[in-house]
Amino acid sequence: MLTQKIKQIFSGQFIQNVGWMGGAELFNRIFRLATTVTLARTFTATEYGLTAVIFTVVEFANVFTLRKGIGAKIIQAEEGELLVISNTSYWLNWMLCFGIFVLLLMLAFPISVFYGSPELVWPICASALIYLMMPFYLINGALIQRENRLKVTALCQVLQSLVANAITVILALLGMGVWAVVWPMILTTPIWIIVLWRYHPWRPPQAFSLHRWKEIVHFGGNLLGVSLLQQVRNNIDYLIIGRGLGMDALGLYYFAFNAGFGISRNVINAFTTALFPYLCQVKHDIQQLKVRYFSSLKKTFSIIIPFIALQAGLAPFYVPLVFGEKWTEGIPILILICLSVLPFSFSIFTNDLLNTVGKTKITLYFNLIYTCIFGLTLLICVRWGILAVAAGVLLSQLVVLPIFGIWAIAKVFKKDSLSVALK
Template sequence: MLIDRVKQTLSGQFIRNVGWLGAAELVNRIFRLGTTVTIARMFDSQEYGLMAIVYTVFDFATVFTLRGGIGAKVVQADEQDVKTICDTSYWLNWIMCSTIFIIQCIAAFPIAQFYNNRQLILPLCVAAVTYLMFPLFLVHDALIQRENRLKVTAMCNAAQSISSNIIIVGLALLGFGVWAIVWAMVLTTPVWIIITWRNQSWRPPKSFTMQNWQAIANYGKNMLGVDLLDKLRMNLDYLIIGRFLGIEALGVYYFAFNAGYGITNNVINTFMSALFPYICAVRGDYKQFKQRYFSSLKKVTLVAVPIILLQSLLAPLYVPIVFGNKWTPAVPILIMICLSVIPRIYAWASSLLLNAIDKTKINLQINVIFTVGFAIVILAVVSKGIIWVAATVLLYNLILMPAFTMWIHRYVFNKYLETDFERNM
């Protein structure tokens, strides 16, 4: 009986998708570990700080490439609307990605001035070339997710991860510094184009079309706002630390965040990438929708939380051994950042829940409140040092994220009654 229950729990499309994405993340972790160790030993805190700024700018810019909002609309759309949405999304992506490329190249100059480091200008401009490749695979990737064929997405992740980490390690050992990161970003993005085109038959329209762009924009604008606020919140401490405490302090903090949250985030992202298309597929059936959501959340908990706790417990042992004694002062920060991920699991899932039932506006409003509060508390403590910042991140997440998560669950499954749910689907 116990074996049968385990088999039943681990069966189904959601777990198969998680399995493929998880395998890709395992490959990523194996190669990324070598990369992280190499960078930690080759880079000083100054170079780590420069890397943090390049990645932070890239994270912000990718929000505007419509990879989230428009891709989610393709996944969530009714069958009869898919072709029109895909054709229009393709051109929307070109418009937005070209614009972001230009903006980042221009913004590189004030960013360098903000951090008082002109070494940032050229790397930021070269990294922006990546955005010009996005329109060539974003619609294909969204259609693959819609079809729940996340095996293909896993292949893309694994192939890019392997090639990217090899390039980073090789160039870092040759003394390229932050350029090792930049060239890896640019040279490995075509992996997505090649694999998605081979596995999805949709092809871009030959003529320019913007049919029904308003419907796509209306759905995507709130998700864009949510994604932007999420990126702002995830990077706000970097921005504030780099500005008020300097690049070296940012390097120490970013190492702790990358070595801590970076590992657990990959595990959680695996589940969340599979969760959205999995629940959207049954969004017209209230009972099945609810069952899929909570069963998936249970599986995330059983896997992710023990990993986070184990990583936090072992941090004082593995950090000096694996990364070097120079990073030992970052251990307390790493532990607090790891623990702050636990409430984020449920907040992330509840955010996807609202998106699945077209309540993106509510999602946006919640994120505005949370992000404004987060900025205020980080600014209030940054003068006391990076330990205080990490402690504040932990306490803020532990207090507010569960409160928002419980409210969303009550709204969707209690106030948003079954009859309303089915009527609005």
């Protein structure tokens, strides 16, 4: 009986896709472990702080590519409109990505002045090059996700991770500093183009057209707002600490956050990448949607709860052993960040459920309110140092996210709510 129940929990298309993505994340973590150890032993706290700023800039820029917004629209689109949506999305991606490229070149110097670190200018300018390559693979990637062929996405992740981490380790050992994390981003982006073009036949249209662009922008615009607010929350602690407590404090905090949240996030990504297309397949069937949502939620948390508990509990042992004694000060921060992954994961499920049934405006409004609460909490906590900031991250997520999630589930699954939402 127990064996049959376990088989039921860990079977089906969702778990198959999770298996592919989980395998990719496992390989990524193995490759990344060598990189993290190398950087921890070769980088100073200041260099970690500079790295945090560069990654923050790139993450914010990624939001404006509308990768999630346009990609989500392609995944959700009806079959008869798919070609038009894909072709128009291609040109929209080019307009957005080229604009981001120019904007980063213009902002590189002001950002370096803000942080008092002139060495940030050229790495930020160089990282802008990846946005001239993105439009070539974003549509293919979304179409593959729509078809639930996440093993192709997993292949891309494994190949890029292997090459990028190898380059990072080599450059770090050669004393290249922050360039050890910038060059791999640029040099490995073509891997996505090669693999995704190999596994999907869609090709860029020859004729320029923006047919139905308003529909795409309306759907993606709300998700752009959500993604932007999420990035504000993901990085506002870096901004507050870097500006208020200095680059060394930011470096310690970033190490703890990356070592704690980074590992857990890889596990979460395996589930959440598979979730949205899995739910969209049954968006017109309220009962099937309900079954898939709660089944996926149960399967996800049956794995991540023990994983996060183990990671947080063993932190005092593996941090000094693997990363070095100089990072032991960051262990309490790492533990708090690990625990915050649980409510964060639930919020992703909530967002995907609302987006599946077209309620992106609700997602946007909630994220706006929550971001204000989150930012205010951190501004208060920073007075007591980086540990208090980490505690503020955990506290705000534990209090706000479950309440909204329960409300959103009740709203979507109440009688006739789905049919109204899709009209």
